[in-house]
Amino acid sequence: MKRHELIVIGAGPAGLSAAIEAKKNGMDVIVFDENARPGGQLFKQIHKFFGSKEHHAKERGFKIGEALLKEATDLGVRVELNATVMGIYENKEVTVKMDGTVHHYKGDYIIIATGAAENMIPFKGWDTPGVIGAGAAQAMMNLQGVQPGSKVLMVGSGNVGLVVSFQLLQAGCEVVAVIDAAPRVGGYGVHASKVARTGVPFYLSHTVIEAKGGDRVKSAVIAEVDNRFQPIPGTEKELEVDTICIAVGLTPMSQLASNATCKMDLIPSKGGNVALCDEHGETTVKGIYCAGDVAGIEEASSAMIQGKNVASHICMKAGYIDADQFNTKYHGFQAALGELRQGMFAPKNKGRNDWVTTDEGYPISKNLLAKGFVTDEEIKAFPAANYEKEGIHPVIECTQNIPCNPCQEACKFGCIMVGSNITKIPAIDVSKKCVGCGLCVATCSGQAIFLVHKDFEPGYSSVAFPYEFLPMLKVGDKGKALSRGGSVVCDAEIIDVKVLPAMDKTAVVTMKVPTEFVDSARFFKLA
Incomplete structure (x- = not known):
């Protein structure tokens, strides 16, 4: 011994x-x-x-x-x-x-x-090849360099489900939908938002009831659930997928x-x-x-x-x-x-669903909890996401009290303020001048910061956003600007792509959009 x-x-x-x-x-x-x-x-x-x-x-x-x-x-x-x-x-x-x-x-x-x-949930066909855990999907993508599938249904909207959904998109998979039996998104709103603005739909109060395909998954049947989490007959939807990824805790x-x-x-x-x-x-x-x-x-x-x-x-x-x-x-x-262990997502608050406002008194976005993104109207309640300023300036769409402050550290000019309490929603010091370096955009762990220049040129504004996909966008690329919910809002053109060592593989991409869409354009899709 x-x-x-x-x-x-x-x-x-x-x-x-x-x-x-x-x-x-x-x-x-x-x-x-x-x-x-x-x-x-x-x-x-x-x-x-x-x-x-x-x-x-x-x-x-x-x-x-x-x-x-x-x-x-x-x-x-x-x-x-x-x-x-x-x-x-x-x-x-x-x-x-x-x-x-x-x-x-x-x-x-x-x-x-x-x-x-990882937890699993039993449903008809749950042992069919193509039904995998989120951890297995991560191992395939990030350790083995293998796509788990082409068209994926994510079951679970906690942080794991949201993070892995985004990584599936980065790996070139199509995430057909994110579903959850709970009536609200379980993970950080910023994680949900970066998935939603790519166009992925969220189905809350839904569960998977069957994997079809026999020798491999070819489709998934989902259905709405009642307040006892039981499927409601007649609400079934069949989604064409080849992979069902389980992230239920x-x-x-x-x-x-x-x-x-x-x-x-x-x-x-x-x-x-x-x-x-x-x-x-x-x-x-x-x-x-x-x-x-x-x-x-x-x-x-x-x-x-x-x-x-x-x-x-x-x-x-x-x-x-x-x-x-x-x-x-x-x-x-x-x-x-x-x-x-502070804020809305502290262990002591696990299971709570009675949040109405943030610690600062801002109303919690109901649409974020139900569909994964904050609406144009709801975002107006947050000063750091909705104010007028000449020249280029940051717009921060962090709307929940989560423990995070890299944005404050990133800005060497003091434009962004969080303070000693790292669960505080970031604020902007409007007296400080933003130089448009983009480090706050690239540093934000939740990808919730944008740089906006409303008067970029007559009739047009610029919006800089974080981008972590391949192939990398190029200056001159033309396509469509997408909203927070992933819908097309207008034509857009890429006018700058910035990648620096300090940004650690997060590019800051700037698109030009008609000024009337500057407050809603948050992502880009090639034409």
């Missing part, structure tokens, strides 16, 4: 962050992961993270994963891959299957960071915690059956901790902080740092988590 001071199970964002923190403080650490490569879900995530600089905001998930792996490697963290932890037993003994052989390890401390598994993979006799409880707000943990992540079995999604479903940013928090507590108990050092770290980690 081999012995280590700390055994970490899972090499995802929480596990790697915990191992790095412990190794920095001098602990002997080993990490086991059943996969062929470490990093967990981070390497599937090509979108930019939310939060603040301390939370890796505006960084893409796979780049965060690369940075974590490099730091772990440089520190000498031992990571065993293709290593399946089979069980945790008395005295913190662990059995691990590697290369067809079962190995025995003993740890002074154990961190369970096994993450979460995650469940903590807490089996090892249960196996270790940790006290468990079914907590819906945390995603399912989880180990009961104290404020430091320690379970009811002393020396065994949980961190990341296995302790409750949150974003990867939170998982990384939790991993560090748990590891620092272990380091204190093991004598590698003193109580004062730990308390300093602990309060810093809690402050960072507190920022991410």
Whole structure:
């Protein structure tokens, strides 16, 4: 039997962050992961993270994963891959299957960071080839470079469903529709908006009831549901698709915690059956901790902080740092988590559907919740999205209290203000001059910022918008400007394409449109 001071199970964002923190403080650490490569879900995530600089905001998930792996490697963290932890037993003994052989390890401390598994929903034909989970779709696209399908139905409008829908579009797939049994979009409005303005329709209070095709998916039958989520006869619609992508939430993979006799409880707000943990992540079995999604479903940013928090507590108990050092770290980690756990989408607000206004008193867009985009009339309630100013200036269409402030960091001239509370809706300091650099447009993780010049030339205005598709648009391209909801509003011409290293692959594309459409034109489609 081999012995280590700390055994970490899972090499995802929480596990790697915990191992790095412990190794920095001098602990002997080993990490086991059943996969062929470490990093967990981070390497599937090509979108930019939310939060603040301390939370890796505006960084893409796979780049965060690369940075974590490099730091772990440089520190000498031992990571065993293709290593399946089979069980945790008395005295913190662990059995691990590697290369067809079962190995025995003993740890002074154990961190369970096994993450979460995708939920599925049963329906007629749900085992037909072409019905896949959103995580599988991400792996195919972002790890293997393979299109999951040509015409895709997305089931689920939470952040995962919305993010993967956009990535499907980036991969050249057609997203035929996004549906959800809930009566409102579940994820961030900015995620929904960037999908909706490409023309993807949203069907809320709908579910999939059948996958047709026999040997492979050829169509999907969807139907409206009542307030008990039961299909309403006579409301069926058949959509021609070859792929049905399921994104209906995650469940903590807490089996090892249960196996270790940790006290468990079914907590819906945390995603399912989880180990009961104290404020430091320690379970009811002393020396065994949980961190990341296995302790409750949150974003990867939170998982990384939790991993560090748990590891620092272990380091204190093991004598590698003193109580004062730990308390300093602990309060810093809690402050960072507190920022991410504010606003409408905080874990404590999971399941709430009674929002009427934002924290600032702006009315919540009903159309955004029902169809994925804010109407021209609704957007007028938001000062940063609707004001008159000579010359070029930013228009910010962020309409919910979500934890994010890269726009404030991006503007070196102080045009954009968020303040110390990162869930505050961005405001514009109209006394400051915008130079039209476009960094705020490219930096915004929600792609919710545009640059508008109403008096670009007689009769015409310019609208700059974020663009992350291939082939890249070119100056002189002619086509149609699309509205927030993806409908054609007018003819448009591309007059500028800006791609800078600081923009991290997000182009800032500027189109010229007739002035009467400047407040509604938000995307472009080639003729």
